[in-house]
Amino acid sequence: MIDTMVIFDLLLAVAVVALAVASMTTRDMFAAIVLFVVFGLLSALAWVRLSAPDVALAEAAIGTGVTGALLLRTLHHVQTVERKAAPEPLPVPMGVQIANAAFCGLLTLGLAAAFAGAPRGGPGFDLLVADAMSISGVDHPVTAVLLNFRAYDTLMEVVVLLAAVIAVWQIERGLSDAPAPALGEVWQGFARLTLPAIVVVGTYLLWVGSSAPGGAFQGGAVLAAVGLLLLLSRLYVPRPSHRGAARVAFVLGTGAFAAVALLVTGGGRMPFEYPLEHAKTLILLIEGLVTISIAVTLAALFHGREPVALPERAAGTGGRDDA
Amino acid sequence: MTPLELIAGALIALGAVFFIAGTVGVLRFPDIFCRLHALTKADGLGLGLVALGVGLLAASPGAVVRIALVWFFVVVASATCSHLIARHALERARRERS
Amino acid sequence: MTPDLIYGVTGIAVFAIGLVGAIVAQNRLRRVLALKLCSVGAGFVLIVAAWRSPPDAPDPVPHALVITGIVVMVSATAVALALIRRLHSLEAEDDA
Numbered sequence: 001m002i003d004t005m006v007i008f009d010l011l012l013a014v015a016v017v018a019l020a021v022a023s024m025t026t027r028d029m030f031a032a033i034v035l036f037v038v039f040g041l042l043s044a045l046a047w048v049r050l051s052a053p054d055v056a057l058a059e060a061a062i063g064t065g066v067t068g069a070l071l072l073r074t075l076h077h078v079q080t081v082e083r084k085a086a087p088e089p090l091p092v093p094m095g096v097q098i099a100n101a102a103f104c105g106l107l108t109l110g111l112a113a114a115f116a117g118a119p120r121g122g123p124g125f126d127l128l129v130a131d132a133m134s135i136s137g138v139d140h141p142v143t144a145v146l147l148n149f150r151a152y153d154t155l156m157e158v159v160v161l162l163a164a165v166i167a168v169w170q171i172e173r174g175l176s177d178a179p180a181p182a183l184g185e186v187w188q189g190f191a192r193l194t195l196p197a198i199v200v201v202g203t204y205l206l207w208v209g210s211s212a213p214g215g216a217f218q219g220g221a222v223l224a225a226v227g228l229l230l231l232l233s234r235l236y237v238p239r240p241s242h243r244g245a246a247r248v249a250f251v252l253g254t255g256a257f258a259a260v261a262l263l264v265t266g267g268g269r270m271p272f273e274y275p276l277e278h279a280k281t282l283i284l285l286i287e288g289l290v291t292i293s294i295a296v297t298l299a300a301l302f303h304g305r306e307p308v309a310l311p312e313r314a315a316g317t318g319g320r321d322d323a
Numbered sequence: 324m325t326p327l328e329l330i331a332g333a334l335i336a337l338g339a340v341f342f343i344a345g346t347v348g349v350l351r352f353p354d355i356f357c358r359l360h361a362l363t364k365a366d367g368l369g370l371g372l373v374a375l376g377v378g379l380l381a382a383s384p385g386a387v388v389r390i391a392l393v394w395f396f397v398v399v400a401s402a403t404c405s406h407l408i409a410r411h412a413l414e415r416a417r418r419e420r421s
Numbered sequence: 422m423t424p425d426l427i428y429g430v431t432g433i434a435v436f437a438i439g440l441v442g443a444i445v446a447q448n449r450l451r452r453v454l455a456l457k458l459c460s461v462g463a464g465f466v467l468i469v470a471a472w473r474s475p476p477d478a479p480d481p482v483p484h485a486l487v488i489t490g491i492v493v494m495v496s497a498t499a500v501a502l503a504l505i506r507r508l509h510s511l512e513a514e515d516d517a
Contacts, residue, residue, distance in 0.1 A: 006422050013431040020435045020458050024442040029450055036454055043435075043461050046428055050472045051479045055464070055487045063491045067457060067498055074502040075450060083513045089447040100444045108437040115429055115466065124471065124480035141481035142488070150485055157489045164496035168503040175510055184410055190403040197396065217492055294492075301499040304506065 009049060016042050033071045040064030053213035054142045057205070061221035066298050069228055073302060076181070137279025138210040146215065147283045151261065151272040158254045158290055165250055165297045169306040183232065191233040198226050206291045210280065216287040220294025227299025238307035246300060253293025257286050331379040338372030341365045355412045363405045367398060425469045432465025449505045453498060460494045 019039035026032045040063055047056040129141050129149065136144035146154050202222035209215030230236035238246075260282055261271045269275070274282045324332075348361020374394040381387045439458030446452045464487045471483035 005424075006427075009424050009427045010422075013427050016431055017434045017438070020438045023454060024438060024446070024451070024458070029448065032451060032454060036457070039458075040461065043465070046431070046465070047468055049424055050428055050468050051475070052468045052471065052484050052487075055468060055484050055491075058488045058491045059461070059464070062495050063457075063461065067495055070495075070499055070502050071450065071454070074506055077506045078450070078509050081510055081513050083509070083516050100441075104437060104441050104444065107440060108433065111433050111436065111466075112430075115433060118470070120425055120429075120470070120472075125482040126473070126478070126480045129481050141478070142484045145481045145485040146488065150482070153485070153489055157492050160493050160496045164499050167500045171500070171503040171507050175507055183407060186403060186406045190399060193399060194396065197392075217488055298495070301495075304503060 005049075009046075012042060012046050012049070016046060029075055030072075033068060033075060036071070037064055037068040040068070054215065054218070057213060057218040058221070061218050061225075062298075066221055066224060066228075066302070069302055073304070135276055135279075137274060137276065137283055140209060140211050140213070140215075142213070143209050143215050143283070147286060148272070148274065148279070151257075155254070155257050155261065158257060158293065161294065161297050162250055162254050165300050168301055168304060172305040173308075175305055180232070180234070188233050191229045191235065195226055195229055198222060198229070202226070202291075202295070206287060209287065210284065216290045217294060220291040221298060223291065223295035224298035224302075227295060228302055231299065231303055238303060240308050243307060246296065249292060249296035250300070251293070253286075253290035256289040260286055327379055331376040334372050334376030334379070338369040338376065341369030341372065345369065356409060359405050359409055363401065367401065370394065370397060423474065425472045428465055429469040432462045432469060434462075435459075435465060436462025438462075449508075450502075453501050453505070456501075457494065457498060460490060464490060 016039060019035055019042065023032045023035035023039055026035060041060060044056040044060040044064065047053075047059060129145060132149065133139075133141065133144060136148045138144050138147070202219045202225075204219075205214040205222055206216060206219030207214075209219070227236075231238075260274075264274055264282070265271050267275075342365065345362050345365030348365060349358045352358045352361055371394065374390055378387050378390045381390060436459050439455045439460075439462055442455030442458060443452055446455055467483045467487050467490075468479075471480040473479055
C-alpha cells in the first residue's frame with residue numbers, strides 16, 4: 001500500500017516539474033497561463049498529500065484561481081490594446097547568459113545543500129501549539145495560529161491586501177479599459193446557476209474554519225469568485241457612486257481586526273490576547289469581516305481600474321483621495 | 324476487500340480508462356472541435372464513474388451528498404467551458420475567413 | 422523514499438525553474454509567472470518542513486506562514502499586473 005503511494009507521489013512530482021518547465025517554455029502566452037493554472041492545482045494536490053489541506057485550499061482558490069483570472073485579464077488587455085510595432089528584444093550577450101546560469105545554479109545548489117542538511121520531521125512548534133490549543137478558542141490548529149497565536153502576521157497580511165488595492169487604483173487611474181469579451185447566453189445561465197452555490201460554499205468554508213480546514217482566506221477567495229462572475233457576466237457594473245461602499249468594504253477587515261486587538265487590552269491584557277470565554281466569538285467576528293474585505297478586495301483587484309467616469313479623465317480629479 | 328470495495332474499485336478503474344481515452348483524443352485529433360468532442364464526452368463519463376465509485380466508499384450520507392454536488396458542478400462548469408472555447412474558436416475562424 | 426523527500430526536491434526544482442525564468446524571460450507576463458513559480462517552490466519546501474510521518478499531525482505554524490505568503494503573493498501579482506497594463510497602454514500611446 002505504501003509503495004503505490006510512493007509511485008503516485010513520484011508521478012505527481014514529475015508532472016508538477018514538467019508543467020513548471022512547460023509554462024516557462026511555451027511560446028503562446030495563453031497556453032503558458034493555462035499550464036500554470038494546471039501546475040497550481042497539481043501543487044495543491046501534492047500539498048494535500050503532505051497533510052496540509054488548508055494551504056492546498058488557499059493555493060487552489062487564491063494562488064491559482066484568482067491569480068489565473070488576474071493573469072488572463074492582463075493578457076486580454078495586452079492583446080487588445082495593440083501596439084504598432086513591438087520592439088525586437090535585444091540579444092543577450094554570452095557573458096551575461098553564463099553569469100545568469102552560474103548564479104541560478106549556485107543558488108539552487110545552496111538551497112539543495114540547506115535542505116539536505118536541515119533536520120526533517122521536527123521538532124518544530126507542534127508541541128507549543130498543541131499545548132496552547134485549549135486557550136485558543138478554536139479547535140483547528142492552523143486557524144488558531146493564524147487568528148490567535150500569530151495574529152500580528154495575519155493583520156499585516158490584510159494590510160498588504162489593502163495596500164495592493166490602493167496601489168492598483170492609483171496605477172490605473174484614467175486608464176481606459178480593453179473592451180470586455182462577450183461571453184454569450186450559456187455563460188449567463190451558468191453564472192445564474194452557480195452564483196448562489198458559490199455563496200453557500202464560501203460561507204461554509206469560513207464557518208468550518210474553526211474546527212476543520214478552511215477559514216477566512218479560503219472562504220474570501222471563493223466569495224471573490226462571485227464578484228468575478230458578476231463582473232464578467234455584467235450582472236454588476238461598477239459605477240463611480242459605488243466607490244464609497246467599496247472603500248468601506250476594503251478597510252472593514254483591517255479596521256475590525258485592529259479594533260478588536262486594541263479593545264481587548266483593557267483589563268491588563270496584551271493586544272491580541274483575547275479573553276478566553278469570548279475568544280471564539282471574537283475570532284469568528286474578525287474572520288467574518290476579514291472575509292468580506294478579502295472577497296471585495298480580490299474582486300476589485302480583478303476589475304483593476306477605479307470606477308470613475310472616463311470622459312473627464314484629464315480634469316476633475318479633485319476629491320478622489322483614496323482611503 | 325469487501326464486495327462493495329471491489330465494485331467501487333472497478334468503477335474508478337473504468338472511469339480512469341475513459342479519462343485516458345479522452346486524453347488520447349486530445350493528443351491525436353486534428354482540430355479543436357474534434358478535441359473538445361473527445362474531451363467532453365469521455366471525461367464526462369469518466370468523472371461520473373469515478374464519482375460513483377468514490378460515493379460507494381464514502382463514510383457518511385453527508386459525504387455522498389457533497390460528492391454528488393461536486394460532480395454536478397464540475398459537469399456544468401466543464402460543459403460551459405467547452406461551449407466558451409468552441410464559441411471563441413468559431414468566432415476566430417469566421418473572422419479569419421472574412 | 423518518503424513524501425517529504427520527493428516533494429522537497431520538487432519544491433527546489435520548481436524554485437530553480439522560476440528563478441531561471443524570472444531572469445531569462447523577455448515577456449513581462451512570463452516574468453510574473455516565473456516569480457509565482459518561485460513562491461510555490463518556497464511553499465513546497467516550507468510544507469515539507471512541517472510534515473511529520475503519519476499518524477503525527479503536521480506543524481501548523483509553517484502552514485499558516487504559507488497561507489500568509491499566498492495572500493501576499495496575490496497582492497504583489499495584482500500590483501505587478503496593473504503596472505504591466507499601464508506600461509503597455511503608455512507604450513501604445515507613444516507608438517500612435
